[in-house]
Amino acid sequence: MKKPPITEITGAAVNESSGWLNAPLPKLDDVEGEKIPSNLPWIVDAHVHLFPDEIFASVWQWFDKYGWPIRYKMRASEVIEFLFSKQVGNIVALHYAHKPGIARMLNAYMAGICSRYPRVIGMATVFPGEKDAAGILEEGFEQGLSGVKLHAHVQCFEIESAAMQEVYSVCIHYNKPLIMHIGREPKSPAYPCDPYEICSADRLERVLKTHPDLKACVPHLGADEFDDYRRMIEAYDNLWLDTTMTLAQYLSVDWSPDLSAFRPDRIMYGSDFPNLPYAWDRELKRLCSMDLPADSLAMLLGKNAAEFYSITRERRLMNSENLERNL
Ligand SMILES: [Zn+2]
Numbered sequence: 001m002k003k004p005p006i007t008e009i010t011g012a013a014v015n016e017s018s019g020w021l022n023a024p025l026p027k028l029d030d031v032e033g034e035k036i037p038s039n040l041p042w043i044v045d046a047h048v049h050l051f052p053d054e055i056f057a058s059v060w061q062w063f064d065k066y067g068w069p070i071r072y073k074m075r076a077s078e079v080i081e082f083l084f085s086k087q088v089g090n091i092v093a094l095h096y097a098h099k100p101g102i103a104r105m106l107n108a109y110m111a112g113i114c115s116r117y118p119r120v121i122g123m124a125t126v127f128p129g130e131k132d133a134a135g136i137l138e139e140g141f142e143q144g145l146s147g148v149k150l151h152a153h154v155q156c157f158e159i160e161s162a163a164m165q166e167v168y169s170v171c172i173h174y175n176k177p178l179i180m181h182i183g184r185e186p187k188s189p190a191y192p193c194d195p196y197e198i199c200s201a202d203r204l205e206r207v208l209k210t211h212p213d214l215k216a217c218v219p220h221l222g223a224d225e226f227d228d229y230r231r232m233i234e235a236y237d238n239l240w241l242d243t244t245m246t247l248a249q250y251l252s253v254d255w256s257p258d259l260s261a262f263r264p265d266r267i268m269y270g271s272d273f274p275n276l277p278y279a280w281d282r283e284l285k286r287l288c289s290m291d292l293p294a295d296s297l298a299m300l301l302g303k304n305a306a307e308f309y310s311i312t313r314e315r316r317l318m319n320s321e322n323l324e325r326n327l
Helices: 053-066 078-085 103-118 133-142 162-173 201-210 226-235 281-287 294-306 318-324
Strands: 044-049 092-093 119-120 148-151 176-182 214-219 239-242
Touching: 044 078, 044 294, 053 281, 078 103, 092 103, 092 133, 092 294, 103 119, 103 133, 148 162, 162 176, 201 214, 201 226, 226 239, 281 294
Parallel strands: 044 092, 092 119, 148 176, 176 214, 214 239
Antiparallel strands: none
16 A cells, blocks of 8 residues: 555645654544444553653644644543543553653553542553663553553654563563554654654564564554554464554545455554544544454454453443443
8 A cells, every 4th residue: 555645634745755744734523422332342442642741731732833723632641531421441551661761650540540430441551761661661561551562753763672572572571462652653743753764664574574472562553554563463473563643544545455454453542632633532433443353443443453452351341331241
């Protein structure tokens, strides 16, 4: 598949050489649903961002200036209560340290959220290569965090570096999943490094081969190397993908992935809530309109995330609504 243009709906300037996010994109005033339809199976939103207030504020400032206007400027507790009020069953909560020295604080914050909201599955973060990186992650796991989240565009790491070997070793040792944004898109010239220089499906393939016990998830279906990632989930049992923002026809109206062509037990639904320029359920609606077989849909919406993030049955059943859904 070729890299799609940014779209007619956005009217944004397109510069083929500098990625999808070459200019700030507009807000969409699409209608939001009241809640998840009751005929759908149990749902995990496997890609939700939670930060302390002041970090959320600077993330939104960045998005407003370089990305897209954030429709849901909510504090972490409001994000969780909003999604649960819509009948989302469980939330996988992500954050990342944009510089060394703050990961311990972020992880303690996330662990506090998970103990208040047991249906939230929180990830730990670290700045790869920072002092005591392994110790920071171990502490996060001891505090109850369920995996690791990293973002190459913000943290500028190279996935075959010694710093990343350390992260892989800790994840493997503690049998924790690693979700890392290492696709090249959506690239912004405002990022501190060029994702096209540090990210590629080839590099990940070498890491998967040399680390067969590492469980990795690449968000955004590996954008924009979709074909490579689709092939790699067939070839490597230790690779998962999430759909986040690739189905909503916002970053690209031209690219409509045929999810039925992807290995169904390796794709997870994720929204990127609350950092969205459109309705909270836009991606979900598109996913459900794809006429996937019922068992594939149940895997994509919840079962795959339960397997990847080891979401216990107990944590799934904390919402009484889930009792009626297909767990
Ligand atoms: Zn995200």
